[in-house]
Amino acid sequence: MMGLQGIKGPSYSFLHGSTKQIMNMRKESFATAMDLSHHIFPRIMPHIDAWIQLYGENYLQWRGPQPQLVVTETQLIKEILNNKDGAFVKTKPSSYGKKLIGDGIVVTRGEKWSKLRKISNYAFHAENLKEMVPAMTASVETMLERWRHREGKAIEVYEEFKLLTSEIISRTAFGSSYLEGKNIFDMLIKLSTIISRNEFKIRFPGIGKFVKSNDDTESDRIEQ
Incomplete structure (x- = not known):
């Protein structure tokens, strides 16, 4: 479905999706000392930097069996976060993330979110x-x-x-x-x-x- 709309991305690998690729790219990036530079993004997010150049501003990656649409186009990000129709749903944190942020403002919605x-x-x-x-x-x-x-x-x-x-x-x-x-x-x-x-x-x-x-x-x- 994404491909029909012109959205491309790294191919899916069984079980891991894109995650092994991401870990390898980050490991390689962090393996050497960084030059004195403000060009930090490719260093800490090498996969996003590389895949934007390969597939365009918006692309599809995989977290295990789950497809993820990565959006870096500024106007589209504004439109998504404006969220007038409530289409942008907050993702559930991982089991580790849940231990850090609990049931706080980052993950809650509706009346509880308004109160917090x-x-x-x-x-x-x-x-x-x-x-x-x-x-x-x-x-x-x-x-x-x-x-x-x-x-x-x-x-x-x-x-x-x-x-x-x-x-x-x-x-x-x-x-x-x-x-x-x-x-x-x-x-x-x-x-x-x-x-x-x-x-x-x-x-x-x-x-x-x-x-x-x-x-x-x-x-x-x-x-x-």
């Missing part, structure tokens, strides 16, 4: 954000003071900013329970890492009920 949206909007009112500024400032000053003691030494900026984000969220969201907040943030990072490395792995439906991988066990523990 109102609650989250309140949290981002200007007055509420102003109250967070001192905590943000304190976290940044702590980081800069730490850097001053490392003058002349290399600094791993990614790790530093991850720590900064953790501190800011912990201080603003948990206040006096700062250490509890930091612990929760660390667990969220671990769970996100598990999701990332399982993103393109295809398993037989229901097999997790009988055979648990190390990631299954660890994600269950973190969720608890």
Whole structure:
């Protein structure tokens, strides 16, 4: 049906669909150090970058037996996300994803989504954000003071900013329970890492009920 409309894409492989190709392309992309460049997209999404050039702005790929239409055409994306007719249905998260985002605003619809949206909007009112500024400032000053003691030494900026984000969220969201907040943030990072490395792995439906991988066990523990 897609082919009749001019939509092409990589061929389907039994059970895995396109996922093995995607994993191999990402592995190859990450195998070498990146040059100093802002051309990041081909690095982190090599499959999308390559397939856009081969098949056009919109193409078909496969997640296991499920076909997926990948849309990168700007106007078409706007039309889809406008969603006046409710045709754009939110996808269900994977079992790992469900453990991270639960039944929150990302996956809910209808009345529950409206209720959660109102609650989250309140949290981002200007007055509420102003109250967070001192905590943000304190976290940044702590980081800069730490850097001053490392003058002349290399600094791993990614790790530093991850720590900064953790501190800011912990201080603003948990206040006096700062250490509890930091612990929760660390667990969220671990769970996100598990999701990332399982993103393109295809398993037989229901097999997790009988055979648990190390990631299954660890994600269950973190969720608890």
